[in-house]
Amino acid sequence: xxxxxxxxxxxxxxxxxxxxxxxxxxxxxxxxxxxxxxxxxxxxxxxxxxxxxxxxxxxxxxxxxxxxxxxxxxxxxxxxxxxxxxxxxxxxxxxxxxxxxxxxxxxxxxxxxxxxxxxxxxxxxxxxxxxxxxxxxxxxxxxxxxxxxxxxxxxxxxxxxxxxxxxxxxxxxxxxxxxxxxxxxxxxxxxxxxxxxxxxxxxxxxxxxxxxxxxxxxxxxxxxxxxxxxxxxxxxxxxxxxxxxxxxxxxxxxxxxxxxxxxxxxxxxxxxxxxxxxxxxxxxxxxxxxxxxxxxxxxxxxxxxxxxxxxxxxxxxxxxxxxxxxxxxxxxxxxxxxxxxxxxxxxxxxxxxxxxxxxxxxxxxxxxxxxxxxxxxxxxxxxxxxxxxxxxxx
Amino acid sequence: xxxxxxxxxxxxxxxxxxxxxxxxxxxxxxxxxxxxxxxxxxxxxxxxxxxxxxxxxxxxxxxxxxxxxxxxxxxxxxxxxxxxxxxxxxxxxxxxxxxxxxxxxxxxxxxxxxxxxxxxxxxxxxxxxxxxxxxxxxxxxxxxxxxxxxxxxxxxxxxxxxxxxxxxxxxxxxxxxxxxxxxxxxxxxxxxxxxxxxxxxxxxxxxxxxxxxxxxxxxxxxxxxxxxxxxxxxxxxxxxxxxxxxxxxxxxxxxxxxxxxxxxxxxxxxxxxxxxxxxxxxxxxxxxxxxxxxxxxxxxxxxxxxxxxxxxxxxxxxxxxxxxxxxxxxxxxxxxxxxxxxxxxxxxxxxxxxxxxxxxxxxxxxxxxxxxxxxxxxxxxxxxxxxxxxxxxxxxx
Numbered sequence: 155x156x157x158x159x160x161x162x163x164x165x166x167x168x169x170x171x172x173x174x175x176x177x178x179x180x181x182x183x184x185x186x187x188x189x190x191x192x193x194x195x196x197x198x199x200x201x202x203x204x205x206x207x208x209x210x211x212x213x214x215x216x217x218x219x220x221x222x223x224x225x226x227x228x229x230x231x232x233x234x235x236x237x238x239x240x241x242x243x244x245x246x247x248x249x250x251x252x253x254x255x256x257x258x259x260x261x262x263x264x265x266x267x268x269x270x271x272x273x274x275x276x277x278x279x280x281x282x283x284x285x286x287x288x289x290x291x292x293x294x295x296x297x298x299x300x301x302x303x304x305x306x307x308x309x310x311x312x313x314x315x316x317x318x319x320x321x322x323x324x325x326x327x328x329x330x331x332x333x334x335x336x337x338x339x340x341x342x343x344x345x346x347x348x349x350x351x352x353x354x355x356x357x358x359x360x361x362x363x364x365x366x367x368x369x370x371x372x373x374x375x376x377x378x379x380x381x382x383x384x385x386x387x388x389x390x391x392x393x394x395x396x397x398x399x400x401x402x403x404x405x406x407x408x409x410x411x412x413x414x415x416x417x418x419x420x421x422x423x424x425x426x427x428x429x430x431x432x433x434x435x436x437x438x439x440x441x442x443x444x445x446x447x448x449x450x451x452x453x454x455x456x457x458x459x460x461x462x463x464x465x466x467x468x469x470x471x472x473x474x475x476x477x478x479x480x481x482x483x484x485x486x487x488x489x490x491x492x493x494x495x496x497x498x499x500x501x502x503x504x505x506x507x508x509x510x511x512x513x514x515x516x517x518x519x520x521x522x523x524x525x526x527x528x529x530x531x532x533x534x535x536x537x538x539x540x541x542x543x544x545x546x547x548x
Numbered sequence: 549x550x551x552x553x554x555x556x557x558x559x560x561x562x563x564x565x566x567x568x569x570x571x572x573x574x575x576x577x578x579x580x581x582x583x584x585x586x587x588x589x590x591x592x593x594x595x596x597x598x599x600x601x602x603x604x605x606x607x608x609x610x611x612x613x614x615x616x617x618x619x620x621x622x623x624x625x626x627x628x629x630x631x632x633x634x635x636x637x638x639x640x641x642x643x644x645x646x647x648x649x650x651x652x653x654x655x656x657x658x659x660x661x662x663x664x665x666x667x668x669x670x671x672x673x674x675x676x677x678x679x680x681x682x683x684x685x686x687x688x689x690x691x692x693x694x695x696x697x698x699x700x701x702x703x704x705x706x707x708x709x710x711x712x713x714x715x716x717x718x719x720x721x722x723x724x725x726x727x728x729x730x731x732x733x734x735x736x737x738x739x740x741x742x743x744x745x746x747x748x749x750x751x752x753x754x755x756x757x758x759x760x761x762x763x764x765x766x767x768x769x770x771x772x773x774x775x776x777x778x779x780x781x782x783x784x785x786x787x788x789x790x791x792x793x794x795x796x797x798x799x800x801x802x803x804x805x806x807x808x809x810x811x812x813x814x815x816x817x818x819x820x821x822x823x824x825x826x827x828x829x830x831x832x833x834x835x836x837x838x839x840x841x842x843x844x845x846x847x848x849x850x851x852x853x854x855x856x857x858x859x860x861x862x863x864x865x866x867x868x869x870x871x872x873x874x875x876x877x878x879x880x881x882x883x884x885x886x887x888x889x890x891x892x893x894x895x896x897x898x899x900x901x902x903x904x905x906x907x908x909x910x911x912x913x914x915x916x917x918x919x920x921x922x923x924x925x926x927x928x929x930x931x932x933x934x935x936x937x938x939x940x941x942x943x944x945x
Binding site for chain 1 (some may be wrong): 597600623635637657664670671672673674675676677679680681682683695705709710711713714729733760762776888891892895896909912
């Protein structure tokens with residue numbers, strides 16, 4: 155009898171314990187359980203912000219070198235990677251008939267010189283003739299007055315003198331024409347010489363050849379490039395910054411650049427220019443960032459990650475960005491009071507790259523807010539504050 | 549008054565409890581099955597909740613972006629934002645893909661969103677949200693990614709900066725949230741080989757690679773690699789406006805398909821998971837029938853095992869009502885034990901299911917009621933047998 159009572163009591167106690175465990179399990183897990191959250195206490199402090207963008211390494215000054223008239227390439231003297239001086243011959247176009255035309259031009263010029271000389275001699279001859287005729291005419295005229303010669307003979311001599319004057323005029327005009335001819339042919343010769351020089355493609359500045367677009371024998375139209383070169387002194391990172399964050403970017407701000415080819419290495423630089431033109435399609439602002447000291451080896455067109463330090467404040471109230479939620483159409487944070495949640499609308503300012511958001515209105519230093527939560531919160535929900543949620547079961 | 553049922557149970561308590569445990573495991577499976585169904589529906593709705601949108605604007609004549617592929621130009625949102633009743637419009641992309649993590653592949657749904665807009669993860673369990681416009685992700689806990697881990701999606705490496713929970717696609721793939729521009733690139737930009745091949749193909753086309761038009765080929769090649777599409781635009785309706793009206797307006801004037809919350813829920817819940825849900829429901833019904841059958845068999849055999857005792861009871865003049873009450877009490881007790889065990893094991897093993905198991909308290913209450921009713925009905929056969937026992941059996945053979 156006694157043993158039976160003990161057994162009954164034991165079983166009941168065991169059963170009650172199991173039931174209690176069951177109830178506890180139901181309350182501690184599943185939908186009835188309090189939401190586990192992590193919290194943070196607000197403090198005023200330093201706030202540094204930066205913006206992030208990606209860009210490509212480019213040269214600000216790039217040159218495409220090619221012929222100004224259609225033609226075929228005769229020779230290309232440099233290759234990709236060659237360092238060239240200003241004025242160095244880089245490539246030559248086939249002059250085709252230009253050399254022959256130049257020879258013709260030169261010959262014509264030389265011939266014109268001779269023609270000019272001959273015209274000069276003719277002028278001198280005409281001058282002498284005219285002088286003689288003049289003298290004869292004067293002599294006949296004075297002798298005619300004393301009636302040694304008939305009037306007809308005197309007039310014939312005067313006509314001879316006038317005619318010699320006219321001849322001189324004509325020969326002088328011919329001389330002028332020959333001089334003009336010489337000028338014209340000289341100019342033509344210079345033009346052909348210039349054309350001949352133009353088929354030589356020379357470097358406009360000192361730089362590095364980045365592309366060789368055509369090989370000897372290729373026929374090109376005017377404006378097509380044979381070589382491309384850049385001025386390596388003008389290397390910069392053309393960075394695209396999201397328009398929504400580009401507000402604080404100014405020329406002169408410090409930047410850190412990470413090239414894709416060397417992910418672990420941060421290269422210092424600074425903003426050299428904030429372009430006035432943004433990209434309307436990608437909604438980005440273009441910012442030029444220069445290296446403080448250009449890295450030794452890099453590739454043009456290489457991807458780079460750029461972080462630009464924009465603003466800093468000393469006494470700023472900031473919350474972790476994960477704490478800011480949108481609830482009922484308003485932005486705000488959740489706070490805990492008496493183990494239950496409450497929503498506090500706040501006005502937020504800029505968000506920093508380390509994930510903090512400036513609070514302009516709505517909270518004070520010392521307030522305790524919910525940062526992470528196990529699920530979306532509702533007003534008045536019971537919460538249990540824990541250290542970390544990272545080990546949460548899925 | 550001595551409790552006959554209690555006495556009898558006390559006598560064979562091990563047998564009784566073990567039977568209860570067995571029944572409990574069966575009920576646990578049934579509850580889990582119901583939980584799996586609830587989980588599937590919840591998975592579908594989680595997508596809607598995490599989007600935090602009132603209207604989904606997608607490609608015309610598609611059921612996108614979850615049920616069908618949809619592609620919308622990514623500047624469509626500007627036109628939508630200017631429409632009456634639209635408070636905000638945000639681009640999103642969705643792409644189911646595999647991400648390599650060490651030795652294993654993780655199947656995820658990559659969501660491209662604009663930080664600070666609709667479509668971002670509504671809460672985090674660790675870390676911070678995405679603040680850079682590139683190369684940062686927030687991942688669901690189920691992906692197994694850790695904070696600070698670097699993962700590779702297509703051609704870029706991303707850092708996991710935040711973790712969230714219960715963010716899954718309708719097929720239970722955990723989500724990874726990444727900045728929109730990166731997601732567009734991952735989704736629409738081809739791999740390097742494809743780009744090179746495409747370039748060669750274009751260059752080989754004499755109509756596109758014309759002599760005498762320098763720059764034409766370059767321009768064409770550049771236009772081929774741009775990725776300017778998104779899968780959907782999430783629209784928030786301004787307060788005081790009717791979502792259905794706004795959606796109708798969008799459909800009419802923007803030549804895009806617009807779904808309100810209700811329509812999208814309908815697509816996700818009744819169209820996308822309908823077959824699997826029906827499968828689960830069928831299983832659930834079968835399990836319920838099997839449980840009921842097993843309960844009645846157990847009660848029946850337990851009663852048959854006590855024929856002699858019942859005959860003695862009858863012989864000493866115990867009333868039928870008392871005997872029936874004893875069997876009913878035992879049956880209900882068995883059901884109660886089974887339910888408690890079932891609910892406990894279901895709660896304990898639920899997190900280890902590969903799919904989300906949602907055990908609703910309402911379902912538990914309904915399950916308890918059903919168990920009790922089934923046990924009561926199951927005891928009827930046993931009661932009938934007990935009442936038919938001939939008192940003479942107590943004395944005879």
